[in-house]
Amino acid sequence: MSLRIKFWGFLFLLFTSRTCVRADVRVGDAFPALSVLGQAGAELPAMAGKVMLIDFWASWCAPCKESFRVFAQMHSDYRARGLVIVAVSVDEKQGAFDSFVKKLGPPFIVVRDKDQQLVRQVSVPAMPTCYLLGRDGRVRFVHQGFYGAETDRLVREQIDALLAENYSDS
């Protein structure tokens, strides 16, 4: 390789490397494995072949509290049809997480991303944000924030569509 190519290659890498650090998870991307959560306080479900709603929340976020009520109802309505809801807390303090969960008693899976690894990997844009994954494990819809009945209606429509899709593992 000539010195000239090496020189311009070095400049190109130098200039572009800054923009390659962040890797936001967007619609169409594969969602990272939940195993990065490690011992997160609840048994993590297998993602393959399931429609999943992954919600990022925090005990200090007021709309998150409201969203739990709606997700609890969704869990009850869609669990039998194969929807799995996983609520991932970004709380740094175990006590805050525990008291929030104890107070609301959600029926779905609630885990804590204690090292904030998953949330960094996903680069969540706001609190709360929920990701709807298709059976192929790819992000199909993203809901940034929670807007009560409007979010409830939209998410239900999207869950219905995802559950109705045919899926083959091969």
Added chain:
Amino acid sequence: MKATSLHLRFAVLLAVLGLTALGGCASSDLVRVQPWERATLADPLMRPDRDALATAMTEHVYFSRESASGGRGVGGSGCGCN
């Protein structure tokens, strides 16, 4: 390799290094508190108007001390008597 070519390359290298360094100043990642890091900011203690009585007292002191400016949101003569 000619001296002018070397100078040109050195200048380009300097320019790219400069742009890269200055690009850091424009990057929002350096100063932005990420959404999942806002527990302290979301604490009710961070609200300046969390205590209505204390707020009213502060407003009154501010209004009195500022005199001719007319206080904060209230029309007055600045005499500090009300």
